[in-house]
Amino acid sequence: MLNLPNLEILDMKENDDDYRFLVETASSPPFYCPKCGTVANLYKHGKKKQLFFDLPMHAKRVGIYVDRQRYKCRECNETFFENLLDMDINRSVTNRLID
Ligand SMILES: [Zn+2]
Numbered sequence: 036m037l038n039l040p041n042l043e044i045l046d047m048k049e050n051d052d053d054y055r056f057l058v059e060t061a062s063s064p065p066f067y068c069p070k071c072g073t074v075a076n077l078y079k080h081g082k083k084k085q086l087f088f089d090l091p092m093h094a095k096r097v098g099i100y101v102d103r104q105r106y107k108c109r110e111c112n113e114t115f116f117e118n119l120l121d122m123d124i125n126r127s128v129t130n131r132l133i134d
Pocket residue numbers: 068069070071072073108109110111112113
């Protein structure tokens with residue numbers, strides 16, 4: 036329904052004005068610690084829901100909650116979130132909304 040192949044829809048709610056999706060990443064892209072660059076010594080460290088807005092659908096606003104995986108690096112103790120290829124993280128919207 037969202038046509039965002041990197042994301043898997045877990046739940047969808049609808050009311051008169053909004054669609055609200057809950058999603059998680061279908062497959063994590065390759066990633067590394069942004070501080071020290073290690074790829075091997077990372078482990079999962081909780082999740083956090085973050086809201087992004089997408090293109091309106093059927094004249095309703097579309098909000099996407101991403102249950103975003105957080106990781107911690109054993110080398111340098113940095114924590115960071117997985118990449119979201121479809122999202123503009125700083126603006127909390129999908130890339131296609133900006134396009
Ligand atoms: Zn690190």
